[in-house]
Amino acid sequence: MRMVFGLVLLVGIALAGGAVYLAKGQIGQYQAALNRAEMARQKIVPTETVYVATRALKYGDRLAAEDVRAVDFPVTAIPEGAFKTEEEIFPPTTEELRVILRPIEKDEALLAVKVTAPGEDAGITSRLERGMRAFAIKVDVSSGVSGFLRPGDRVDVYWTGRTGRGNEAGEVTKLIEAGVKLIAVDQSAGEVDGATIARTVTVAVNPNQVGALAQAQSTGRLSLSLVGAGDDTIASAVQVNQRSLLGIEAEVAAPVAEKERVCTIRTRKGAEVVELPIPCTN
Incomplete structure (x- = not known):
């Protein structure tokens, strides 16, 4: 009888231990699920x-x-x-x-x-930022990049004209403005369909640039060079004349040989005046 009681007791203890173990596992899983739910709730972004x-x-x-x-x-x-x-x-x-x-x-x-x-x-004024002004530049098929200009593009502006006087006179091409933004092509400030040969383009520049472009346009020819859409480089100073274009070096005058100095002294011999050579002292 005692053996049966002991056996039942051992079985009961084993069953109780197993139940506690299973309950502990269930509680751990439940707690992990709660933690995951809390972390997910914290990650929700307010909208x-x-x-x-x-x-x-x-x-x-x-x-x-x-x-x-x-x-x-x-x-x-x-x-x-x-x-x-x-x-x-x-x-x-x-x-x-x-x-x-x-x-x-x-x-x-x-x-x-x-x-x-x-x-x-x-209107076009809506495209001008604070402190900027609109300035129109006359262009043709050659100076206007063959009609491939669009509002929003950026261009470099080159001036070609005569400089100097006399023998130094000659035509020169110089970069005067870099990365200028176009805000209109002819009368359109929106998208331009296809390649259109423009007569004028309007750029957004500050008042000082307006003065420079006005002076340049009245004294020479302006040409535009289209800047790539993703190009953030700034063109450096560019100036080209005919001699630099063709690689002609300026003529250097040959040095003139210095004449040998002859120093003399006048002296009178009777009624005759004669010049006698003497060493030059200076």
Whole structure:
């Protein structure tokens, strides 16, 4: 009887230990799941409604209701000037639409700096930054890069004219402005379809550059050189004349041999005056 009781006791203890072990494992798994849920909750980024473009929009397009949609945007990544309500974009007090000032890609956040106020015209003045002025440069097929210029491109401006006087006179080509931004081609400040031979291009420059370009245009010929879209280098000083272009070196006058000095002294012999050579002292 005692053996049976001891056996039952041992079996009970074994079962209890197993139950405790299983319970401990279950509790550990539950605690790990809680920890994972808490970490996932902490990783959730707070969002806010922001309006984005439903299609690619270019300069001059009118912004309609079907061109925008609301999305949840991370609060810490919302760009300055983003629209958060439809009423901000399309005020109920007016039926006038906004006009696109700068290209906007599909799903890009709509920003106040890239659109006009409702009913406002997207004139060329909207492309001028503070302190900048618009200046028109006359071009043709050769000086205007064969019609491949577009608003938004950057160009280097070269001046060709005559300098010097007399024998020093001659034509010279010099870089006078580097990386100037184009804001219009002929009368268009938007996209230009195909290669168009422009008659004038309008650049954005500061007042000092306006004076330099006006002087250069009135005294010689201006040519434009297109800068690559991803090129952030600044062209260094460039000046080329005919001699440097053809590799002609300036003529150097041959040195003139110095005449040997002869020093004399006059003396009188009776009625005759004669010159006698003597060593030169200076």
